[in-house]
Amino acid sequence: MASPALLMRVVASAYSVAEKAATIVRNVMAAGDLAIVEKTGANDLQTKADRLVQMSICASLARKFPKVTIIGEEELSTDEITEELIEDGHCEEILKRTCPAQYTGIKEEELVIWVDPLDGTKEYTEGLLDHVTVLIGIAYAGKAIAGVINQPYYNYEAGADAVLGRTIWGVLGIGAFGFQLTEAPAGKHIIITTRSHSSTLVNDCISALNPDSVIRVGGAGNKVIQLIEGKASAYVFASPGCKKWDTCAPEAILHAVGGKITDIHGNSFQYNKEVKHMNSAGVLATLRNYDYYASRIPNTVKQSLMP
Numbered sequence: 477m478a479s480p481a482l483l484m485r486v487v488a489s490a491y492s493v494a495e496k497a498a499t500i501v502r503n504v505m506a507a508g509d510l511a512i513v514e515k516t517g518a519n520d521l522q523t524k525a526d527r528l529v530q531m532s533i534c535a536s537l538a539r540k541f542p543k544v545t546i547i548g549e550e551e552l553s554t555d556e557i558t559e560e561l562i563e564d565g566h567c568e569e570i571l572k573r574t575c576p577a578q579y580t581g582i583k584e585e586e587l588v589i590w591v592d593p594l595d596g597t598k599e600y601t602e603g604l605l606d607h608v609t610v611l612i613g614i615a616y617a618g619k620a621i622a623g624v625i626n627q628p629y630y631n632y633e634a635g636a637d638a639v640l641g642r643t644i645w646g647v648l649g650i651g652a653f654g655f656q657l658t659e660a661p662a663g664k665h666i667i668i669t670t671r672s673h674s675s676t677l678v679n680d681c682i683s684a685l686n687p688d689s690v691i692r693v694g695g696a697g698n699k700v701i702q703l704i705e706g707k708a709s710a711y712v713f714a715s716p717g718c719k720k721w722d723t724c725a726p727e728a729i730l731h732a733v734g735g736k737i738t739d740i741h742g743n744s745f746q747y748n749k750e751v752k753h754m755n756s757a758g759v760l761a762t763l764r765n766y767d768y769y770a771s772r773i774p775n776t777v778k779q780s781l782m783p
Contacts, residue, residue, distance in 0.1 A: 481575035482582050483614070483622060483647070486541060486589075488570035490612040490624045491645055493536045496563035497529040497610040498628035498641045501594060504528065505605075512601055519672050521597045526550055529593035529610060532561040537612075540564065543584035545749045548591040549721050567645075576649030579621065588615045588749045590724035596695030598672050605629035607671075609697030613724025615747030622647040623725030625697045644701070646732035657733055658706030659764055664688050668699045668708035673717050681714035681740070681777045685769060696759070700726035703763045704733060710769045711761040714740055714777050718755040720747055730761060737761035740781050742770055757783040 480488070504510060504525040511524040530548045535557045537546055592611040594600060599607035606629055614622040624645045631638040646652030660666055667687040669678060671694045682690055691708055693699060696718055702708040724747050727737045738744055739757035758781050762769055 480571045481580045482584060482587075483579045483616075484571055484573060484575045485566070486537070486544070486587065486614060487622050487624065487645060487647060488566035488568070489537060489540055490589075490614070491567035491570055491643055492565035493533050493563045494610050494612055494624045494626035494643055496536070497533055497593065498626045500528050500532060501525045501600075501608065501610065501628040502640070505600070510601055519598055521601055522550060523594065523597060523601060525600065526594045526597055527552060528561065530591060531557055532563065533591050533593060533610075533612060535561060536563045537589060541584050541587070545588045546591060547588065547721065547749065549593060549719065570645065573647075573650055576647065578649070579616065582616055586616055588747055589613065590615065590721040590747060592697070592721040595697045595722060599694035604694060605632050607694040607698045609695055609701070611697050611721060611725040613721070613726075613728055613747070615724055618746045618748040618751070620724045620727040620731065620745070620747055623728030625701065625725050625729060627701070644729060646729035648728065648732050650732065652704070652729045652732040655701070655705060657704055660703075660706045660709040664709060666691065666708045666710075668693060668702050668711050670713055670715070670717075673715060675715055677714050677777060677780055681773060682712055684774045684777070685710070685712065685772050696722035697726050700730050700737075700761060703735060703761060704730065709762065709765065711737075711759060712769065713759040714773070714781060715758055716754055716756045716781070718759050719753045720745065720751065720755065721753070723755060723759065730763065733763065735761065735763040736766040738770075739783060740773055741778055741783060743783055757781040
């Protein structure tokens, strides 16, 4: 049997690496010292978990795939890597899947991996543990084509017998797995948006959509999971602030199940290694009915947010 295509090997490794990351996230919290650092302010935090997880993910993937470009959220030196941070396993089930034909010839140097070691750091520090995700997005030719999202605390309120944590993965042309795909209630407009980065513009944009309800939670990964599990109809964030490592993995998983994510103007995100990291023109994402929401974004909002 032919050996699995590079893309499937990267995704299979990223799956195991994300599970290791989740263990680190839980261990740091259990030890009780988050070692919080403010980066640009009180809503832009970094913890010991962010630092250790990024080192673990980047070093583990770089060791296996040395020519892949890996871009992580945190600016860290690489000389502190200890062997206990390295994960060299892979998910066998992913390797058994057939790689979509358009991705079989990809070379290592053509891939860019975008890593958010702990999406929802502020919520993590405040004990809102179900908001937290680990994001590993894989891009080729500027497009998000595969992603892994781990929720370290999935089920954390479900009692002692519940299995803690889960890993969701997806590849364009194969689908997405590890969750139950569910559409939001028909005819309901449930908007999900930022919890800690709100503004007049963010709220004006939401009001213009005339929602039945608004859910405010942390983490881009968490918001996209709410879309694919039918808890929300649209993720709307009319503000700069989101970065490529926030959207790459969720975009791949959302697109793999027929959803759509763009900026507020309807432009696709680009994920080549030279691209600027900020998604300056906000985020609009849905599992279904994208055009309904896109057509209702006010021009005043669009004019305030230039790509």
